[in-house]
Amino acid sequence: MYPGYPKYRELQYGHADGNQWTAAECDVSMRPGWFYHPEEDDKVKTVEQLTDLYYRSVGHNATLLLNFPVDRYGLIHPVDSANAVNFYKNVQKQLADNLLKGVLPKVSNERGGKYTAKAVTDGDYDTYWATEDSVTSAVIEFEWPAPQKVNRMLLQEYIPLGQRVQSFVVEYNKDGEWLPVKLNEETTTIGYKRLLRFETVTTDKLRINFTESRGCLCINNIEAYYAGETHDVFTAKAEELRTYPFTLPQVDEAEAGKCADKDAATTCFVDGNTLLIDLGKEQTVSSFHYLPDQSEYNKGLIAAYEISVGTEAGAVNQVVSSGEFSNIKNNPILQSVYFTPVTARYVLLKAVRMVENDGPMGFAELGIQ
Numbered sequence: 001m002y003p004g005y006p007k008y009r010e011l012q013y014g015h016a017d018g019n020q021w022t023a024a025e026c027d028v029s030m031r032p033g034w035f036y037h038p039e040e041d042d043k044v045k046t047v048e049q050l051t052d053l054y055y056r057s058v059g060h061n062a063t064l065l066l067n068f069p070v071d072r073y074g075l076i077h078p079v080d081s082a083n084a085v086n087f088y089k090n091v092q093k094q095l096a097d098n099l100l101k102g103v104l105p106k107v108s109n110e111r112g113g114k115y116t117a118k119a120v121t122d123g124d125y126d127t128y129w130a131t132e133d134s135v136t137s138a139v140i141e142f143e144w145p146a147p148q149k150v151n152r153m154l155l156q157e158y159i160p161l162g163q164r165v166q167s168f169v170v171e172y173n174k175d176g177e178w179l180p181v182k183l184n185e186e187t188t189t190i191g192y193k194r195l196l197r198f199e200t201v202t203t204d205k206l207r208i209n210f211t212e213s214r215g216c217l218c219i220n221n222i223e224a225y226y227a228g229e230t231h232d233v234f235t236a237k238a239e240e241l242r243t244y245p246f247t248l249p250q251v252d253e254a255e256a257g258k259c260a261d262k263d264a265a266t267t268c269f270v271d272g273n274t275l276l277i278d279l280g281k282e283q284t285v286s287s288f289h290y291l292p293d294q295s296e297y298n299k300g301l302i303a304a305y306e307i308s309v310g311t312e313a314g315a316v317n318q319v320v321s322s323g324e325f326s327n328i329k330n331n332p333i334l335q336s337v338y339f340t341p342v343t344a345r346y347v348l349l350k351a352v353r354m355v356e357n358d359g360p361m362g363f364a365e366l367g368i369q
């Protein structure tokens with residue numbers, strides 16, 4: 001790599017199999033452009049926008065480079081200055097009290113020697129928990145003497161030894177059952193530093209299930225926080241809905257495409273009361289997302305459901321969740337169901353009860369994660 005390197009797409013996305021680790025840089029201006037214009041004094045990035053930017057850059061393994069356009073006197077405008085200072089204070093406040101400091105975790109595998117689990121909460125950058133050479137998946141569990149509110153996590157890999165983690169799930173314990181936290185971002189990579197925002201949970205047990213890694217795990221730091229209640233939204237819009245790729249084997253292909261086109265205005269209608277979803281290969285599955293028909297008639301609304309999974313098309317019978325899409329008739333927004341992560345290729349949705357008794361089920365969008 002050198003200045004003027006022409007393969008700029010590689011610089012943006014990198015190579016998963018590359019042999020060098022490079023820090024990414026997130027280059028942003030406080031204002032709509034790179035120069036000062038008085039008519040943009042009311043378009044300066046707000047504290048909320050800057051805080052969101054921090055989580056999406058610094059919290060995603062990158063450095064944040066914030067540009068301040070100076071005004072015609074060579075000064076930073078007071079609005080820019082105040083928003084930047086309050087942004088800093090806001091991040092400091094959200095990540096003030098590390099709830100995992102000194103908590104001794106339990107792990108499913110440990111290399112031994114100095115690479116023990118307590119290295120992730122000792123506040124020392126150069127100590128890390130490692131698994132044995134052949135072990136590329138493991139669980140680390142934290143327990144508090146009393147339930148805590150939590151909605152942020154910070155994870156770090158010991159980057160001098162490379163970026164390894166390929167997927168993980170953060171789970172909390174609710175009445176003896178492990179459930180994934182609700183978040184609106186992928187949990188695939190960690191790298192130097194990853195910050196996660198998720199819907200507040202109150203729990204005495206938190207765990208991270210590292211499901212896939214390119215080599216044994218080397219994790220040097222894990223922190224958890226309660227940032228207070230913020231305006232972050234953990235329910236995705238149709239165009240932002242993340243999902244594993246899938247097909248609907250029992251539905252006409254053109255019709256099936258309408259629930260996977262990221263377009264809330266197109267709806268796939270399916271006769272009967274079951275829908276089989278094929279992920280093409282086995283995946284770790286922990287949530288089901290369903291955007292109902294968004295036309296003014298909201299056709300084919302499902303009122304009560306049962307979700308099953310399986311590894312063979314003919315035996316999709318392990319029930320992972322059942323319940324009601326409450327208030328779907330009056331408020332047909334994206335419905336999300338979270339359950340204990342399970343390995344499966346097929347997901348079967350059964351409409352146990354429809355809002356209207358006749359007519360097909362309607363799916364504007366579907367997502368499986």
Ligand SMILES: [Ca+2]
Binds near residue numbers: 123125220
């Ligand atoms: Ca450490």
Ligand SMILES: [Ca+2]
Binds near residue numbers: 261363
């Ligand atoms: Ca659609």
